[in-house]
Amino acid sequence: MAWLLYVVAVCALVAPAQAVVGGDPAAPPEPDAAVVFTQKHGYSARCEGLRDETRGYYTFAGIRYAEPPIGNRRFQRPVRRYLAGEINATRLCPPCPQVDPRGSGRIIGHEDCLCLNVFAPKMPGEERGSPVIFFIHGGNYRTGSIAAYGGQHFAQQDTILVTAQYRLGSLGFLSTGDRDASGNAGIFDLRAAMTWINNYIEFFGGDKSRIVVMGQGSGGRTASLLGLSGETPRESRSATGVAALSGAPLSPGAVKSDPKKHAEEIAERTGCPKQPAERLLLCLRKLPAEKIIEADKDVLMEMVDTEAFLEEIAGNAGVGVRVEGEDDKRGLPPLVAEDPSDSIKKKHQLGPMLTGVTSAETSRAVFGKYAKFLSNQLSQVQDFIKKDLIGGLKKTVQGVEGLNPLKLPGVQRAVPLLDYYQAVFDNSMKAIDGLAQIAEATGDALFNFPAYQSVREWSAGAPALMYSFEHVGNLSKGSHFIPGIALTQGADNPSENVQQKGKGPAHGDELAYLFEPLDDEGKPLNQSVSTTDAEVRQSFVSLFAKFARNLSSNKTRDEKLFGFIPYSTDGEQYLKIGKTITLDKNFRFCQIGLWGEMSDRLTDTFCKNHLEQILNLPKLISPVAIQVDKVGKIPLHNQGIPLLMPKPTTKPNWNAFNNINPFGIA
Numbered sequence: 001m002a003w004l005l006y007v008v009a010v011c012a013l014v015a016p017a018q019a020v021v022g023g024d025p026a027a028p029p030e031p032d033a034a035v036v037f038t039q040k041h042g043y044s045a046r047c048e049g050l051r052d053e054t055r056g057y058y059t060f061a062g063i064r065y066a067e068p069p070i071g072n073r074r075f076q077r078p079v080r081r082y083l084a085g086e087i088n089a090t091r092l093c094p095p096c097p098q099v100d101p102r103g104s105g106r107i108i109g110h111e112d113c114l115c116l117n118v119f120a121p122k123m124p125g126e127e128r129g130s131p132v133i134f135f136i137h138g139g140n141y142r143t144g145s146i147a148a149y150g151g152q153h154f155a156q157q158d159t160i161l162v163t164a165q166y167r168l169g170s171l172g173f174l175s176t177g178d179r180d181a182s183g184n185a186g187i188f189d190l191r192a193a194m195t196w197i198n199n200y201i202e203f204f205g206g207d208k209s210r211i212v213v214m215g216q217g218s219g220g221r222t223a224s225l226l227g228l229s230g231e232t233p234r235e236s237r238s239a240t241g242v243a244a245l246s247g248a249p250l251s252p253g254a255v256k257s258d259p260k261k262h263a264e265e266i267a268e269r270t271g272c273p274k275q276p277a278e279r280l281l282l283c284l285r286k287l288p289a290e291k292i293i294e295a296d297k298d299v300l301m302e303m304v305d306t307e308a309f310l311e312e313i314a315g316n317a318g319v320g321v322r323v324e325g326e327d328d329k330r331g332l333p334p335l336v337a338e339d340p341s342d343s344i345k346k347k348h349q350l351g352p353m354l355t356g357v358t359s360a361e362t363s364r365a366v367f368g369k370y371a372k373f374l375s376n377q378l379s380q381v382q383d384f385i386k387k388d389l390i391g392g393l394k395k396t397v398q399g400v401e402g403l404n405p406l407k408l409p410g411v412q413r414a415v416p417l418l419d420y421y422q423a424v425f426d427n428s429m430k431a432i433d434g435l436a437q438i439a440e441a442t443g444d445a446l447f448n449f450p451a452y453q454s455v456r457e458w459s460a461g462a463p464a465l466m467y468s469f470e471h472v473g474n475l476s477k478g479s480h481f482i483p484g485i486a487l488t489q490g491a492d493n494p495s496e497n498v499q500q501k502g503k504g505p506a507h508g509d510e511l512a513y514l515f516e517p518l519d520d521e522g523k524p525l526n527q528s529v530s531t532t533d534a535e536v537r538q539s540f541v542s543l544f545a546k547f548a549r550n551l552s553s554n555k556t557r558d559e560k561l562f563g564f565i566p567y568s569t570d571g572e573q574y575l576k577i578g579k580t581i582t583l584d585k586n587f588r589f590c591q592i593g594l595w596g597e598m599s600d601r602l603t604d605t606f607c608k609n610h611l612e613q614i615l616n617l618p619k620l621i622s623p624v625a626i627q628v629d630k631v632g633k634i635p636l637h638n639q640g641i642p643l644l645m646p647k648p649t650t651k652p653n654w655n656a657f658n659n660i661n662p663f664g665i666a
């Protein structure tokens, strides 16, 4: 344990990037020493990290993978940096500039932040290298760092964890929508880190033919985009699988529709010219980084209505990823050439995808940061649920390419989504139930349905699997890893148990079941862990470790994951992560039917009956009376049928899975 103390305090590139003259390093290191020698691109380096003596794994922290994006390099694509010379990899880098997510209001961090950490189970040897997980932190592209994410648990399952920082806020994502300020610098940072992995991970005992790009929240959306980037040069197309936690390729906020708007507001607040883009950038490059981040903050502060609430929890507020288009007319290949739904249709999937949600994603935002605001709206605004909330969610969902069922030609609106939610709320009439209703609706619209739809679409080109994390435990909450975003901020009064009200883990609450929570300096928190929590952690980590281990460069469609068939339209099974991992079917059957306007689900007696029961309605129309048209939708004249969204009682077909323990965990 003691070694970790040092991690906190140590790691910088001691020598400038230059070739080591004179050939091989002197003495070979002891077998257990945390020293790695690399030779690549004509440079050699000696990289010294730390070894955990008790558990026998290695940490290399604060390795710069790109030149500092300062001066003229601000807003530009990163310039790669090779490993060269003596590298002291025992000290974390500062986070990228951001508003202090812990609420001090200060701007923290430094522009020289493009670093990565490597947690490795073993040094290279005779046996096959370990599979690699490359993790992208969340924080809605404006906060977060890699400090909190420790790789101990992955290392114990023979898996390397690499985490990398990327530019945040306008420094990473400012775009005017044209080539002079083409945006996505932060995503190019991550791709540079992937190139680094491809170049060097073998020296750290890794197997570069098995790399999962994984992320959570906005990081999950980014991982999906990197896993779809068909145009990336071969050398950096190293990912062989995608793990997208609580953020999927078809999530709202995966790509931004109007990046220019934010750039204009930044110009206004900094006194820089709005255009041409070139002059805006020149002007912004002269400002201290803090001024730019401060301007980002001011833009977000102005919003205080339902739309702002939805934008924020959907990850749509502020800066984000831009679809660059095929050609920026400078011959620079784009990374996000098209909308993710188009890439999926063209089967640009680099490999299998594992994606999932926590069971109460938005509950902390609803019962915490926004509780007061929402309660006021509920009591003061007529039809708030129907008009503002569900109306707003519908607009959000419909704004996402590939999610919007209404964009199919010739299909009419079939389902009274608005009436349904309003009716449920009217029936209960208590503000607290109203909040529960809001938590459920926002979770379904912004997380559950997009995850489901992403798996469905992805599986047409490569295997895909979905999980639902439902374990309520005592490990660190989402706010430890991703402080400063509404989805993880609980009530002001910490004694209020948001999880209880939200009936399950919220956004980010699964992270401590994958990563060892470290403090700002990289020290472990030393929490006591119950047997149950330890078991859940063991199997959840194992799920991802096996996902990474089982990848091969052969991406045949019918490749099995964990020995069972992944999602297919007639199977629809998903993994339920509770005290144990089980297979289940029909994830939020009626709710997804409603948001996806899936007539087969909605006309299912199961969904219908529940509706009638809860709303206490007379039987309006019997199921047989519903005509489904050729396109598979309920025709217009049946629009009046309200539908309810209970948990399905249908049992999964267990016969198919009898005696299978897909995870090998007792």
Ligand SMILES: *[C@@H]1O[C@H](CO)[C@@H](O)[C@H](O)[C@H]1NC(C)=O
Binding pocket: 009, 010, 011, 012, 014, 048, 088, 090, 091
């Ligand atoms: C690495 O940096 C730490 C902290 O700055 C220092 O204590 C340590 O001696 C350095 N190691 C080497 C090999 O220079």
Ligand SMILES: *[C@@H]1O[C@H](CO)[C@@H](O)[C@H](O)[C@H]1NC(C)=O
Binding pocket: 472, 473, 474, 530, 531, 532, 533
């Ligand atoms: C969490 O802590 C409470 C109180 O100590 C305990 O009763 C409960 O069993 C714990 N839950 C888990 C999953 O360990």
Ligand SMILES: *[C@@H]1O[C@H](CO)[C@@H](O)[C@H](O)[C@H]1NC(C)=O
Binding pocket: 001, 002, 005, 519, 523, 524, 525, 526
């Ligand atoms: C955790 O325990 C280790 C070893 O006992 C100690 O060095 C470290 O300071 C502790 N971390 C915290 C945050 O207390």
Ligand SMILES: *[C@@H]1O[C@H](CO)[C@@H](O)[C@H](O)[C@H]1NC(C)=O
Binding pocket: 552, 553, 554
């Ligand atoms: C990939 O598939 C091809 C043809 O099915 C086979 O010849 C090749 O050996 C496979 N490669 C790996 C690494 O499994």
Ligand SMILES: *[C@@H]1O[C@H](CO)[C@@H](O)[C@H](O)[C@H]1NC(C)=O
Binding pocket: 549, 550, 551, 552, 561, 562, 563
């Ligand atoms: C993947 O898992 C299956 C079933 O557990 C196993 O048969 C197969 O060998 C694994 N593939 C790789 C590449 O490890």
